[in-house]
Amino acid sequence: MQRQTTIKKDVSYRGIGLHSGREVSMRLLPAPADTGIVFVRTDAGGRQIHARAANVTSTLRATTVEENGVKVFTIEHLMSALHAHRIDNVCVELNAEEPPVADGSSLAYFDLIESAGIEELRSERHEIVIDRVCRIDDEATGRFVMALPYDGFRVSFISLNPHKLIGTQYEDFHIDAQTYRREIAPARTIAYEKEIDQLREMGLGLGGSLENVIVYNDEGWINPLHFADELVRHKILDVIGDLRLAGIIRGHVIAAASGHALNTALAKQIAASLG
Structure with missing residues (x-):
């Protein structure tokens, strides 16, 4: 127990x-x-x-x-x-x-x-054990996130970005505390330089700086990376956090370019059916 x-x-x-x-x-x-x-x-x-x-x-x-x-x-x-x-x-x-x-x-x-x-x-503990396929799709874009049965907690994520600097990134981790700290926890949030002014006009990113955001432009990265594929690792960090809203999960999460909207929709589905 x-x-x-x-x-x-x-x-x-x-x-x-x-x-x-x-x-x-x-x-x-x-x-x-x-x-x-x-x-x-x-x-x-x-x-x-x-x-x-x-x-x-x-x-x-x-x-x-x-x-x-x-x-x-x-x-x-x-x-x-x-x-x-x-x-x-x-x-x-x-x-x-x-x-x-x-x-x-x-x-x-x-x-x-x-x-x-x-x-x-x-x-x-009431662990959320994934015993069926739970899936959320964005049919307009082809993005999705799903959870499958698995003996442990695993996240596989593919990030698709048209920018030549980033492109397609993929990572797959069995999540335990040691792996998380080494491979995922240091991955920082990322922003495209051209988006920053628009975000601030929307009242977003007002506390952002090169001290807490990785920024890239059409030429390259403005600040050094912790990982060559830091973007997809931060996406994994986010999906782990968003799915915690359903509870502590046992299962395999597979995501294709998902963000907070899809992640939290899956959390709601899991909480409603398995919580």
Whole structure:
């Protein structure tokens, strides 16, 4: 029998939000069994937002969950690190509507959770075991994401980008904590230089810089890469985080150029049929 987990002690992190550009303080606290992952907006009277697929309200360049009249967005990097550590229960206190972006990857979050330690609780874990094919398609583009039965947690992702610098990238990982930290956690979010002004006009990417975003243009990469195929690894990071909204998953996730919209739609399907 697998038992639920939480963290052993409070840990904190400060920084700016990727899209909001605002300074934010984040605190992770241990939580009792069956709490789940709960965001608490200390700047909004302590109102809570449960990190569940049903609470997703936007997937525009990030994943947003909303409940009790408040929201948090760009949660996918933190959720990904929590999924990799198989954390069932934690309280995430924020004094703004977006967690800090750190360096644009999930490595700071992964290491923060590791520094807190993991405590096993007495209650049994309700693992989401994929026992059938769950699939979401975007018929207009041919993009899809699916989950199949598998003894463990595995993600296969193909990224299709028309840019000559990127092209087709593919990776396939059996996900455990060690593999995640080495191969996935350091992969940062990526932006095309031509998109940046448009994003900022939309109120997005206001906290983005070369310190937390990999930027490319028609000539090449503006900042150095951690991996030659960093884009597809970050896509894997995102899908792991988005699917944590359904729960801790046992299965094989296969994705073709999926983004937050398809990922969270699959999370909703899995939560509704297997949760």
